[in-house]
Amino acid sequence: MYDERDLILEARHVTRRFPAPGGRWLTACNDVNLKFYRGKTLGLIGESGCGKSTFMRFLVALDKPTSGEIIFMGKDITKLKGEELRQMRQHVQMVFQDPGGSFNPKMKIRDIICEPLLNFGRIKPQEKDIVARKYLEMTNLPGDFADRYPHNMSGGQRQRIAIARAIALEPELIVMDEATCALDVSVQKTIIELVVRLQKEKNIAIGFIAHDLGLIQSFAHQIAVMYLGNIVEILPGEAVESCRHPYTQALLSAVFDTKMDFSKKIESIDSEIPSPLDVPPGCPFQNRCEQCQEICRIESPVLTQVAAEHFVACHLMRE
Numbered sequence: 508m509y510d511e512r513d514l515i516l517e518a519r520h521v522t523r524r525f526p527a528p529g530g531r532w533l534t535a536c537n538d539v540n541l542k543f544y545r546g547k548t549l550g551l552i553g554e555s556g557c558g559k560s561t562f563m564r565f566l567v568a569l570d571k572p573t574s575g576e577i578i579f580m581g582k583d584i585t586k587l588k589g590e591e592l593r594q595m596r597q598h599v600q601m602v603f604q605d606p607g608g609s610f611n612p613k614m615k616i617r618d619i620i621c622e623p624l625l626n627f628g629r630i631k632p633q634e635k636d637i638v639a640r641k642y643l644e645m646t647n648l649p650g651d652f653a654d655r656y657p658h659n660m661s662g663g664q665r666q667r668i669a670i671a672r673a674i675a676l677e678p679e680l681i682v683m684d685e686a687t688c689a690l691d692v693s694v695q696k697t698i699i700e701l702v703v704r705l706q707k708e709k710n711i712a713i714g715f716i717a718h719d720l721g722l723i724q725s726f727a728h729q730i731a732v733m734y735l736g737n738i739v740e741i742l743p744g745e746a747v748e749s750c751r752h753p754y755t756q757a758l759l760s761a762v763f764d765t766k767m768d769f770s771k772k773i774e775s776i777d778s779e780i781p782s783p784l785d786v787p788p789g790c791p792f793q794n795r796c797e798q799c800q801e802i803c804r805i806e807s808p809v810l811t812q813v814a815a816e817h818f819v820a821c822h823l824m825r826e
Contacts, residue, residue: 521575550727606669
């Protein structure tokens with residue numbers, strides 16, 4: 508059970524709609540409710556285009572929802588403006604999928620790491636060398652990397668720099684947008700180990716977007732599964748094998764493991780995901796679910812608690 512005193516950020520009924528040609532609307536996030544706790548990792552998983560990154564961008568105020576609230580430190584950050592919004596940003600940092608794209612190629616690593624600290628008056632310009640080396644070593648990189656440029660470093664090293672920059676401000680929450688998907692498997696492992704260590708040392712909350720259910724279950728305390736903008740299941744990271752939603756079960760069956768039984772056929776979802784501009788009424792997963800019932804085509808299911816910290820949005824749970 509989570510202690511509500513450790514609650515850092517709460518998204519309440521967050522919905523985001525984008526206008527589309529023909530007077531239609533694309534719903535990227537539909538009534539999303541999630542909580543982030545101090546010292547815990549929430550993994551958000553789903554197919555490309557399901558709304559994961561759109562939702563996480565709200566947490567760092569890079570976009571605003573159409574409706575709903577995002578409560579951080581007692582304030583709805585969707586309503587913040589000007590200096591109050593700027594000050595909030597130091598408490599919620601983001602590590603992007605492509606770290607190179609978020610760096611100024613003309614800046615040295617020293618300046619990349621220290622820029623946020625200088626912006627908020629945390630350090631003086633003459634302290635950059637010492638501070639940069641401190642955070643480089645904290646992320647298992649040599650201190651003399653401070654004199655390098657981003658293009659002189661590998662993808663894994665650049666991702667460590669992005670993490671160093673994110674933790675420099677000692678934030679309450681770090682959002683990681685598929686921060687390991689472009690890395691080799693061996694490098695992924697070291698990055699995840701680094702993130703887990705830093706979380707324990709600094710007691711920060713982490714929101715981690717991923718496609719790989721096998722990866723996310725290895726370190727996330729809680730996992731939320733998203734499909735076509737809807738949260739269809741929330742469960743503890745160590746209880747993924749007990750997932751109940753047909754979509755989560757399909758994701759789990761597709762996880763490759765060297766210890767798996769190769770004599771058994773890998774189950775797949777044969778049908779295509781519907782267009783987000785033309786989501787059918789009722790359950791969004793109905794046209795791909797072999798257990799679809801008549802009620803699934805009429806009524807949209809709501810998240811129902813089926814076990815401790817385990818919620819499922821599926822009409823099958825009524826049985």
